[in-house]
Amino acid sequence: MTNVTLTRRGDQARTAAGRLFGGGSGTVFALLLLICVVISFVNVTFFEPPSLMAFAKTVAPLVLLAIGQYFVIVSGELDLSVGSLVGAQVVIAARLIDGEESRTIPVLLLMIAFGALVGLINGLITTLLKVQSLITTLGMMLVLFGAVRLWTGGAPTGALSEAFRQPGRGGIDLPVVRQLPWALVILVVFVVAAIALMRSSYGKTLIATGDNERAAAYSGARVWQVRTTAFVLSSVMATFAAVLIGGFAGVTAQVGQGLEFSAITAVVLGGVVLGGGRGTVIGAMGGALTLQALFTLFNQLALPSTIRPAAQGVIIIAAVAYAARERSRPVASTEPALSRDSESRSTT
Amino acid sequence: MTQSVDVSQRPARSTWRLGPTELVFVALFAILAISAVLVGMRGSNLFSTGNLVDMLTRSSLLGFIAIGQTFAILCRSLDLSVGYVVALTSLIAATTMAGQADRIVLGVVAVLVISALIGLANGLIITVLKVNPFITTLGMGLIIKGYLDTQYQGPAGDVPREFQQFGYTRLGFLPLSTAVMLVIAVAGILFLRKSRTGYHMFAVGGNAEVARMSGIRTGRVMITAHVLCSLCAGMAGLLIAARFGTGSSLVYNSLYELDSIAAVVLGGTLLLGGRGGIAGTIGGVLILAVLDTVFNIMQVDPFFKDVLRGVIIIAAVAIYARRQLDRRARRDRFNGDGGGGGGAGRDDGGGGGSDPPVPPATPVPAGSGTARTAQGGDT
Numbered sequence: 252m253t254n255v256t257l258t259r260r261g262d263q264a265r266t267a268a269g270r271l272f273g274g275g276s277g278t279v280f281a282l283l284l285l286i287c288v289v290i291s292f293v294n295v296t297f298f299e300p301p302s303l304m305a306f307a308k309t310v311a312p313l314v315l316l317a318i319g320q321y322f323v324i325v326s327g328e329l330d331l332s333v334g335s336l337v338g339a340q341v342v343i344a345a346r347l348i349d350g351e352e353s354r355t356i357p358v359l360l361l362m363i364a365f366g367a368l369v370g371l372i373n374g375l376i377t378t379l380l381k382v383q384s385l386i387t388t389l390g391m392m393l394v395l396f397g398a399v400r401l402w403t404g405g406a407p408t409g410a411l412s413e414a415f416r417q418p419g420r421g422g423i424d425l426p427v428v429r430q431l432p433w434a435l436v437i438l439v440v441f442v443v444a445a446i447a448l449m450r451s452s453y454g455k456t457l458i459a460t461g462d463n464e465r466a467a468a469y470s471g472a473r474v475w476q477v478r479t480t481a482f483v484l485s486s487v488m489a490t491f492a493a494v495l496i497g498g499f500a501g502v503t504a505q506v507g508q509g510l511e512f513s514a515i516t517a518v519v520l521g522g523v524v525l526g527g528g529r530g531t532v533i534g535a536m537g538g539a540l541t542l543q544a545l546f547t548l549f550n551q552l553a554l555p556s557t558i559r560p561a562a563q564g565v566i567i568i569a570a571v572a573y574a575a576r577e578r579s580r581p582v583a584s585t586e587p588a589l590s591r592d593s594e595s596r597s598t599t
Numbered sequence: 600m601t602q603s604v605d606v607s608q609r610p611a612r613s614t615w616r617l618g619p620t621e622l623v624f625v626a627l628f629a630i631l632a633i634s635a636v637l638v639g640m641r642g643s644n645l646f647s648t649g650n651l652v653d654m655l656t657r658s659s660l661l662g663f664i665a666i667g668q669t670f671a672i673l674c675r676s677l678d679l680s681v682g683y684v685v686a687l688t689s690l691i692a693a694t695t696m697a698g699q700a701d702r703i704v705l706g707v708v709a710v711l712v713i714s715a716l717i718g719l720a721n722g723l724i725i726t727v728l729k730v731n732p733f734i735t736t737l738g739m740g741l742i743i744k745g746y747l748d749t750q751y752q753g754p755a756g757d758v759p760r761e762f763q764q765f766g767y768t769r770l771g772f773l774p775l776s777t778a779v780m781l782v783i784a785v786a787g788i789l790f791l792r793k794s795r796t797g798y799h800m801f802a803v804g805g806n807a808e809v810a811r812m813s814g815i816r817t818g819r820v821m822i823t824a825h826v827l828c829s830l831c832a833g834m835a836g837l838l839i840a841a842r843f844g845t846g847s848s849l850v851y852n853s854l855y856e857l858d859s860i861a862a863v864v865l866g867g868t869l870l871l872g873g874r875g876g877i878a879g880t881i882g883g884v885l886i887l888a889v890l891d892t893v894f895n896i897m898q899v900d901p902f903f904k905d906v907l908r909g910v911i912i913i914a915a916v917a918i919y920a921r922r923q924l925d926r927r928a929r930r931d932r933f934n935g936d937g938g939g940g941g942g943a944g945r946d947d948g949g950g951g952g953s954d955p956p957v958p959p960a961t962p963v964p965a966g967s968g969t970a971r972t973a974q975g976g977d978t
Contacts, residue, residue, distance in 0.1 A: 329733075381920035382913055383870045385677075385733075389857055390913035397905025405902070512737060525731045561745020568730055568738035575729040 278573070279521050279537040286544045293551045301429045304422070308499060310543040311434040312337075312492040314536050316514040317521070318445045319488030321535035322481040324518050327461040327527025328377060328384035330482065331511045332391035333489040336369055338507030339399040340493035342407045345502040350410040359415070362490050369395070370486030374479030384482075392511070407502045419498020434495050441491070442536060449532045457481060461527025516563055517542045520570045542566070619867025619875065619919065623882035630886060634893040643896060650892060651772045658888035659776040660835055662881060664855050665862040666780070666787050667831025669880045670824040672863050673791070675804040675872025676725065676732035678825065680717065680740035681832040682855040686848050687743050688714050688836025693756025693846030700759045707837060714833025715826050717743075722822030740856070747848040754845040766841035776838050783831070787877040796823055804872025861912045862887055867919060 290297050297303070316333055323330040340362050347358045373391055377384045422432035448454050459467040460477045468474050496506060515525075521538030523530025545566070546559060631645070638645040664681050671678045688710045695706040717739065724735045768775040791797035799820045802810040811817045835855070840846055860870075866883030868875025887908070894904050 376913060376917065380917040381923075382916045385860075386864055386870060386916045387913055389861070390909035393857075393905045393909030393912070397902040397907075397909065400902040401900055401906065512741070515737070519734060525733060555749055557748035558745050560741040560748065564738035564741030564743075564745065566738075567734055567741070568724060568728075571730045571734045572724070572728040 279534055279541055283537060283541040283544060286541060286548055290544065290548050290551060304430060304432055304435065306547060307435040307438065308432045310540060311438040312495045313513060313517060313543055314438055314539040315441055315488050315492040316510060317517040317535045317539035318441060318532060319485035320514040320518045321523060321532050322457065322484045324523055324525060325461045325527055325530055326457050326478050326481045327464065328478060329388065330373065330485045331385065331388040332369065332373060332395060333485060333514060334507045334509060334511035335392045335395040336366065336486060336489045337493040337496060337510055339395045340366065340490050341497040341502055341506050342399050342403055344415060344497055345407055345409040345411050346403060348409065348412045348415060350412060352412045352414050355412045355414040363487060366486040366490030367483050370483035371479065373486065374482035377482065378475035378478050406504055411497055411502060416498040419495045437491070445532050458528055463528070513542065516567045519567055522574055524574065620879040620882065623867050623879045627882050627886050630889055634889060638893060638896055641897065648772050650896065652769065652774060654888050654892045655777040656774050657891055658884050659774060659780045660838055661855065661858055661862060661887065662780040662784065662884045663831050663835035663838065664859040665880045665884050666784055666877055667828035668859040668863045669868055669875065669877050670800065671828040672868050672870060673800045673804045673872055673875060674821050674824040675807065676821060676824065677736065677860060678721065678828045679733065679736040679856045680721065680743060681828065681859060682851045682853065683740040683743035683747070684714055684717055684829055684832040685836045685839060685855055686747055686850040688833045689839040689850060690751055690755055690846030690848060692837050692840040693758050696756065696758055696762060698757035698759050700761045703759060703762050710833045710837055711830060714829040718826035718829030719822065721829065722825035726818035726821050744851060751848045754847045756846040758840050758844050763841050763844055766838060784877050784881050791876060796820060800824055801873055865912060865915045
């Protein structure tokens with residue numbers, strides 16, 4: 252029944268996805284290209300393979316978080332708990348592994364289970380208890396923040412094992428790029444998986460749910476299951492981001508702080524509309540790449556890092572204002588094909 | 600418009616059902632009673648002057664911010680920039696006053712003007728550029744944060760002793776700052792209950808499109824709410840400056856924006872707008888302040904406070920959501936406006952509501968949809 256009623260919507264989503272590769276997602280990737288051009292004027296060595304690989308290493312966690320946040324946002328909700336979840340996971344890993352190599356795999360599995368549990372709780376409270384996701388995940392953020400510090404007594408203890416740190420900082424030695432980072436490999440796997448997921452029937456149901464919850468419910472979608480799964484996916488992605496960040500940057504008390512807003516900025520910059528139903532996962536990834544590229548540009552220009560938040564603020568407002576302008580612009584309503592075309596363009 | 604009618608009918612409804620505001624204060628008194636017993640078992644008195652002063656002092660700062668946040672949330676908006684506005688205005692106050700008593704007025708005026716301008720900018724971006732309030736105020740907060748981080752590395756400025764009295768003077772057990780906060784709360788309640796713009800805020804929060812069609816200039820109402828919100832945050836900044844004796848940019852680390860939203864929601868104001876009020880918000884602020892004081896007396900681990908606060912906020916909203924569902928189900932059955940009731944409950948996040956509602960020609964009977972049967976089963 253689900254398949255029959257969602258087929259039409261599925262077709263639309265498929266054509267939209269087709270257009271995306273044809274240049275529909277323009278805006279964010281055009282911006283990315285522009286930033287890359289500026290970077291190439293400032294410092295041309297940035298485009299040599301080794302430094303590109305270093306960039307991939309730094310951008311990978313943000314892309315993972317943006318993918319996770321995309322699932323939640325496109326279903327019409329919001330996840331503010333990912334930042335403190337990343338912090339919690341890194342601290343948990345350090346405390347449980349405590350420098351012993353043999354514990355790496357069990358602790359990794361435990362972390363994934365913990366991430367899924369956090370997402371499940373977020374999702375069930377939001378969908379079944381009808382608490383707005385802003386409040387649910389805000390509460391979860393406070394709970395995680397407090398619980399982890401309560402458990403460790405204020406400051407993170409223990410140490411990560413060398414094997415645990417490999418995904419974040421290590422790689423395969425290759426001739427041209429000097430080192431192919433594991434982070435890039437992991438990133439590619441998740442990017443492909445996310446695109447595949449959004450093309451599957453689940454992805455289409457997810458977008459339909461965010462677009463119009465009632466219509467999706469009447470079409471046979473189990474709205475609460477779809478949304479809960481989105482929260483679980485978000486938390487699991489945050490867990491993998493935590494593994495990369497922990498490996499790359501090590502354990503500090505501040506790890507993860509503010510990441511939820513960076514992820515939301517990236518997703519929104521990628522043309523995904525807060526409130527759900529519009530935008531593509533590729534756009535969200537593009538948003539993450541663009542944001543990190545911009546920070547790289549600031550570094551190249553030797554701007555103080557303190558200016559980053561201000562730039563992030565201007566970008567996020569400008570991006571959404573630009574998208575809103577596209578959406579509210581009057582289109583030729585007599586020409587259905589044309590109006591549909593411009594609508595799908597604004598979604599990308 | 601239906602929302603403002605609701606407001607005027609509230610006394611009638613509370614005869615058969617406890618309103619959210621009453622519920623907040625019942626909860627507050629219950630918490631006070633339980634705390635008094637717990638604290639009493641440890642051999643101290645919760646209502647000693649010292650503890651009362653502690654509670655009320657804690658409540659004043661968050662109170663200012665939460666009153667402002669109430670205006671924004673009532674209009675189905677929210678303001679994530681208030682924490683940064685507090686930090687910015689504390690610095691402006693301290694650097695403008697520069698330790699001289701005759702510059703106090705100048706400092707206060709500068710703070711109020713700048714915070715009003717920030718609110719105006721928020722409101723204009725939301726209404727004219729049609730940017731989601733969450734994004735607007737998050738972006739505005741980040742912009743202010745960037746400015747603060749670049750411009751001020753540490754505390755700056757000097758607040759004259761006369762102005763520091765605002766932070767420390769007490770009338771009996773009532774701190775002056777709390778008294779000012781309560782005066783502003785009363786003014787805010789009167790504004791919402793008696794003024795035209797106040798009524799319009801409920802209407803816009805309930806359903807912006809219906810409000811617009813009823814002839815309300817929704818943009819102006821939204822801008823007013825955001826200006827008032829930022830003004831209240833500016834007053835909180837003045838209080839911080841008076842207490843610290845200097846301006847500090849690190850105040851934003853206290854996450855007042857999230858605390859204030861929590862207090863407002865705890866106070867029974869719907870995050871989706873259109874229902875609630877400042878009295879409830881004050882109740883929410885007092886609950887948080889009482890809990891903080893009691894935890895301090897009982898020497899609870901400060902991190903446990905965060906855990907408990909998170910749980911309380913979620914639990915409170917879950918309880919309100921349950922009550923809200925009951926009420927909506929009842930309204931469906933008797934008034935037959937299933938589409939309207941469901942539409943108001945949709946959480947599409949944005950104030951725009953761009954997607955078309957369910958066609959009115961085919962009203963959905965209560966209990967026919969999958970989502971609705973679940974709700975109907977509750978009553």
